[in-house]
Amino acid sequence: MKFKRKDFFKALALGTISLPFAIRGFGGNANAQDEGASTLSGERFKWKMVTTWPPKFPVLGEAADLFAKWVKEMSGGRLDIKVFGGGELVGALEAFDAVRSNAADMGCGASYYWAGKAPASQFFASVPFGMNAQQLNAWILCGGGMQLWEELYGSLGLVPLLAGNSGVQMGGWFNREINSMADLQGLKMRIPGLGGKVLKRAGGAPVLLAGGEIYTGLERGVIDATEWIGPYHDYKMGFHQIAKYYYAPGWHETGTALEMFINQDKYNQLPNDLKMIVQTAAQRINIWMLSEFETKNSIYLKKIIDEGEVELRQFPKEVLAELRDHTRESIAEITAADPFSKRVYESYSAFQNQISNWSEITEKSFYNNIQLS
Ligand code: CA
Numbered sequence: 001m002k003f004k005r006k007d008f009f010k011a012l013a014l015g016t017i018s019l020p021f022a023i024r025g026f027g028g029n030a031n032a033q034d035e036g037a038s039t040l041s042g043e044r045f046k047w048k049m050v051t052t053w054p055p056k057f058p059v060l061g062e063a064a065d066l067f068a069k070w071v072k073e074m075s076g077g078r079l080d081i082k083v084f085g086g087g088e089l090v091g092a093l094e095a096f097d098a099v100r101s102n103a104a105d106m107g108c109g110a111s112y113y114w115a116g117k118a119p120a121s122q123f124f125a126s127v128p129f130g131m132n133a134q135q136l137n138a139w140i141l142c143g144g145g146m147q148l149w150e151e152l153y154g155s156l157g158l159v160p161l162l163a164g165n166s167g168v169q170m171g172g173w174f175n176r177e178i179n180s181m182a183d184l185q186g187l188k189m190r191i192p193g194l195g196g197k198v199l200k201r202a203g204g205a206p207v208l209l210a211g212g213e214i215y216t217g218l219e220r221g222v223i224d225a226t227e228w229i230g231p232y233h234d235y236k237m238g239f240h241q242i243a244k245y246y247y248a249p250g251w252h253e254t255g256t257a258l259e260m261f262i263n264q265d266k267y268n269q270l271p272n273d274l275k276m277i278v279q280t281a282a283q284r285i286n287i288w289m290l291s292e293f294e295t296k297n298s299i300y301l302k303k304i305i306d307e308g309e310v311e312l313r314q315f316p317k318e319v320l321a322e323l324r325d326h327t328r329e330s331i332a333e334i335t336a337a338d339p340f341s342k343r344v345y346e347s348y349s350a351f352q353n354q355i356s357n358w359s360e361i362t363e364k365s366f367y368n369n370i371q372l373s
Contacts, residue, residue, distance in 0.1 A: 041271045047081045050095040052109035055085025063285050064108050070281045106262040120341040123348050124149050126256035128327040133165040133255035139351040148344050159267045161282035164258035164289030169250030172227030173243035190226040195252025201326040232296035240308035247313050
């Protein structure tokens with residue numbers, strides 16, 4: 001039976017429209033009834049979470065700790081997760097394999113770290129000139145992205161959770177002005193992942209440096225430029241003391257999604273209410289992290305401008321247009337080599353096209369025309 005518009009208003013008037021959703025939301029996933037007996041069991045679980053961040057790393061590491069705290073509180077201590085910073089139990093970039101092999105129960109990071117293992121994973125974190133946080137959340141949570149992510153990680157024995165977003169990052173710190181593509185030629189820049197590959201296509205020289213080596217590298221001229229995250233983390237790194245120009249926007253990370261991943265067997269052992277607690281805590285982290293990034297970045301951008309001698313710049317439009325073309329070529333290479341990447345990117349880019357039309361007349365107009373301050 002088709003649900004007609006007039007039925008919708010009738011249901012609304014009766015206050016019944018939210019009822020089916022409320023019941024489903026409370027009970028958990030579609031299997032909730034079958035496994036209802038295990039719900040609210042007294043069984044206790046102790047898990048280890050490995051992270052790709054240094055212990056207590058601002059926002060990202062804090063999110064892992066908050067997640068564990070909320071899960072413990074919501075479950076009355078039935079699911080107790082101990083968080084390990086990168087290097088404490090396994091190396092930061094070993095987190096993915098550690099969870100797959102059961103050396104840890106869950107992990108957190110960003111899915112583009114695993115592009116070498118599963119190329120399609122990067123589309124769930126960030127691609128240059130990709131979607132922003134709001135759009136990416138829409139694709140993953142409501143536009144089919146999560147189903148693809150679950151399929152990909154499921155084939156690797158993992159369950160993915162969307163768990164945060166950095167918002168639009170900054171383009172990075174430069175000791176030379178970027179006025180045209182000529183200024184990118186030979187530019188030694190610390191910029192990892194696909195952004196680095198795009199820079200290389202454009203004539204630059206991406207350099208791989210660990211977090212702890214970036215400051216001295218930039219200070220001593222080993223590199224000409226570096227990207228990091230945004231004003232809050234960048235300020236803590238001290239880049240405003242040694243770089244001349246701070247460029248926006250982060251064309252290479254337009255709203256990087258963060259993730260958690262759980263060993264599939266371990267997840268399946270949980271009763272349904274604990275599964276729902278895990279899912280709900282991840283969603284709370286998702287909105288908390290973006291809100292925390294936006295708040296802290298706005299505060300620290302002002303500090304950088306007030307305290308440093310840095311010039312804030314925007315990349316020229318022509319430079320961004322060329323980098324966009326190089327990005328298309330890079331993505332075409334990935335999707336030609338990996339069928340699952342092709343499937344994921346088809347879904348991603350169709351959604352990006354669709355939502356861009358909507359954002360154009362609403363979000364863009366908001367930023368251009370209707371703000372009070
Ligand atoms: Ca970054």
